[in-house]
Amino acid sequence: MPAPDPLGFLRDALAGAEDAALALLGQERVRLAVTGLSRAGKTVFLTSLVANLLAAGAGLRTLPALEAASGGRLRRARVLPAGVEAVPRFDPQAHLAALAADPPRWPARTEDLSTLALTLELDRRSWFGGFLGARSVTLELLDYPGEWLLDLPMLRQSYAEWSAATLARLRRGSRAAAFAPFLEFVDALPEGAPAEDPLSRRGFALYRDGLRAARDGHGLRLLQPGRFLNPGPRGEAPLMWFFPLPRPGGGGLAELCARRYDAYLADQRAAFFEPFFRRFDRQAVLVDVLAALHQGQEAFDDTAEALAEIAAALRYGGSWLDRLTGQGVRRVALVATKADHVPARQREALAALLEDLTAAPRERALAAGAETGVHALAAIRCTEDDVATLEGRPVGAVRGVLLESGRSAKVYPGEVPMRRPGPEFWRHGRMFEMPAFRPPRLDPHGAAGVPHLGLDTLLAWLIGDLL
Amino acid sequence: MSEAPGAPPRGPRVILEEGGAPPRAAAPPPRGAEGPPAPRLDFGWERTVAPAAVARLRPGTAWSTLGLLGAGAGVLVLGLSALEAANFVAAQFARATWLGVLTLGVAGAGYGLIGAALWREVRGLAGLRSVDRARAAFARGDHATAREEALRWAAEVPAAQSVLPALRGCNDPDSLRAILEAGPLAALEAQAQALGRAAALQAFAVTAVSPSAALDALIFAWRGVRLVRQVAALHGLRPGVAGTAALLRRTLFDAATVAATDVAVDAAARALLTNPLLEKFAGEAAAGAVAARRMLRLARAASEACRIVPPR
Structure with a gap:
């Protein structure tokens, strides 16, 4: 096993001091780690987050819950200009253009690390503080191949x-x-x-x-x-x-x-891990719970085990050294992605299932002093709710346009259990692959953000207290 | 598996609908494209998120602990001293009318000057607030507020008065911004640069001949503050002490980003001038060149901080 880094404490202390100095100047820096297994939707999530935050900064109401959490103080959002970074830059514009193109393309499997930083300019909370000018919060974002996350428990x-x-x-x-x-x-x-x-x-x-x-x-x-x-x-x-x-x-x-x-x-x-995963303040763990459910019991249990392994290996800032250096994660959001693949009444069940699935990791995070929350969201909403008739009975379904054929289709996603299902649930025995839907009509420049479900609620919970 | 009667079917299904296009697909064909565009759902997102659809939340402000402490101390000092002065004036009147009138005059003049200073501070801070409001309005595309602020600003700034009629005729924030940037803001930028060059020349000269580094820093700081106030005055701001401090904070954070570059320039300039005979004078001249560069950058940063239009 590789030896732990002896200078880690010193580096953490320096980073903590730098963060404190920046916060004193009204230039806070928040590292938001968007983690998740492969195909959980990290790239689409980051693309939607950037587009909707930029649009919200231009005064559009793309993120109403975040606007309420920030007390309407968000004045402007902009992408921080590139410096001399050696890491590739996350390109939300290219992803948006591909999604808006004809025919549309979903982002391919992420093959490399990429980063991007957004600066949110905010009015000060206090009347006197207002005279010091706008406060800024810099959100540092990271996209990476989800497969690499599973190396974390190996350490x-x-x-x-x-x-x-x-x-x-x-x-x-x-x-x-x-x-x-x-x-x-x-x-x-x-x-x-x-x-x-x-x-x-x-x-x-x-x-x-x-x-x-x-x-x-x-x-x-x-x-x-x-x-x-x-x-x-x-x-x-x-x-x-x-x-x-x-x-x-x-x-x-x-x-x-x-x-x-x-x-x-x-x-x-x-x-x-050292340069990108050692220090972050907030974390969103994305999970495609529905796909795991559709792939059968073994895949579902395997996803749960993978999540538990990753959660056990993450650093929650509970140790006295972390408290001393101001490092560690303060809030962890567990997010069931692609929530638009189920009708509205089942989205709560999706979140409840993820809550049940991650009960043990959440307890560990709580014990370490990190707050945890469970959310269901669709970073880009591709369907609308509908009703289908199956076996003579009306059932809640979603309707969207299929990516390949361009045909409109209703999808009945099956019943989503609120708890980890027992053996009888799996007896129908059929594996199901959710078809890929076309993204909705989008502005290729993303000036008005992109349609989503629940992204604002997640961001309000995750970073609302910082704004 | 047999399902309970009335229970929904458990297994997921895909049900293809008749016809290709969904009812709500309404994407307009792109200009110059051949054939109809691929059908997509249209949630009318642009209309849903438009700022006019729902009134924006008013930003909430609160008193910080430091603010409350400061305000309380101010009320106590001013209020109690005013009461004390009033008692003293009354006592002087009791002694002799002429003495009372004289004391009242002295107290009135003293408090009048303090009031004038406070008024100047408030006006300076209100000017900065007004710039903030205008920039926020431009950033979020709020035409009504941006136009109102731009007209008020142009009426007060001599360099912008010529574009007042054009500003009144603008119907969108982009044209407002274009007129301001092409006309008065470009002129103010040039004037700020001229002020910066004058300050840079002084900083260069003083740094090259001054006997100590501490004195260099003092002179640079004094000249920097003066430069920031001069640039603010160009933009129609008359900042007092608090206003100048606020403006300096905004300006300096921006200017600090070039500090690293300056260090490199400093080192390079000193490395080039390694002749021992020239070392004494040229070394100081190199430091002076860096100070001059900083002054020019400060003028640009101060001008950026005072603009009523946010940088693109």
Whole structure:
């Protein structure tokens, strides 16, 4: 396991002092981490957030709940001009243009990190303070491949622990089928297999193919390491040529895999977690609960387990060191995305289901002093509520325009349970894939924001107290 | 699985509707496009979020603890001293009428001067508030408020009086902004730059010959404050002490962003002038060049802070 960073405290203290000085000058900085598993809708969420905040800053009522929370003090919002950052810049305009294009395109799978900062100019709360000019709050946003988030729990595990836990998981349920060639390969490896590259590359390729099959064929989410599924712009490097072994403590190949495991985690820590994930103040965890529900019991339970693993690995600012340096997350919002895929009366059930699913992680966050809230939202609303007749009975449905064919379709999303469903719920046995809808009519420049459901309520809860 | 009678069907379904286009698809064809656009839902979002649809919330203001403390102390000092002075005047009248009249005159003059100073402060702060209102109105596209503020501002600023008729004829914030930026604001910008160059020349000269770094800083600060007040006066603002402090705070935060650049320029200038014979004078001259650059930047930042139109 890689050693923890000894200078972390010093860096946290410096960052805390810098934040305090900026706040004293009326130039607060808030780092909002938008986290979530892959395909949870992070990119669309960030695009909608930026477009709607910019429009709200221009006086449009795109975010009424946030406007109420800020007491109508938001005067202006603008994207902070680029400086000399080495990280790619998140481009909401390009995403909006693609969504508004004919034919429309949803953002592709995120392949790399990108960042963007928004500055919100606000009137001061006090009458005297008003003479000091506008206060500003800078929101720092980050988009990244969701698969990488699952490397976070690995930081607390040694190679031997990770190998044992992963292999036990691979032998269960539909994973066993997806990973059959890999399991056959590792089970056939002799004890003390030599540290040879052809062997390690073969094992890596089989393991990576298994991860892909589990993700694409079975809708599973708890798949580690994240860069195996989404290597990012740097591509596949030799430090990734490792995989779980049944006897991870020996020499030869096992020792080589253990060294590469440590090197991989050190690299992820240095390139991703330390600079971007160590310090943030507010956090939104996005979950596509409905898709997990539609993909069957195993995928649903797997999503819940992945969420619990991630939540356990996040840093909530509860320790005395965090309090001393002013670091750590103060508010965590758990968000069920794509809420427009269910009719209005089922959105509460969607939020309640997520609440039930994340009860344990929420308790942990609460114990650490972070507030938690559960929300259901659609960052871009693509459907409207309707009624369908099924088996002679009227049922609540949603209606939208299908992305591929351009035909109007009603979708009955099934009943969304308010709690983690029991075995009888899964007995209908059919897996269902929600069709992709076309985005609604949009201004390609996003001057009026974009239609959404519940984004304003989420932002009011998440950052309303800072405005 | 058999479902309970009356219970909704559990499994999700997709039900395709007859015909391609949904009833509410109303996207207009893009100019120059061939064929009809792809059908989409239209929520009428632009109309829903238009600022005119619902009255904007009035920003709430509250008294901060420091504000309450300051106001209380002010009331006590002024109120009690006024009562004390009134008692003293009454006592003087009891002694002799001429003495009472004289004391009343002295007290009236003293309080009158204090009142005039307070009035000047309030007017200066109100001017800044007015600039804030105008900028906020331009930023959110509130034409009525932006026009009202622009007309009031133009009536008070000599450089803008020529565009008053054009401003009265404007029907949207964009044309208001265009007229202001092309006319009076461009002229004010040029005048601010001229003031900045004059201040820069003085800062350069003083820094090059001054005997100590502490004196440099003092002179730079004094000249900087004076420059900010001069630029504010160009824009029709007459800030008092509190107004100047507020303006300095706004200006300096912006100007501070160039501090890092200045450090690099300073180092480069000093590195170029490494001749030992020239070191003494040229080193100070390099510091003076940096001070002059800062003064020019300060003039630009002060002008930005005083504009009634927000920067694009």
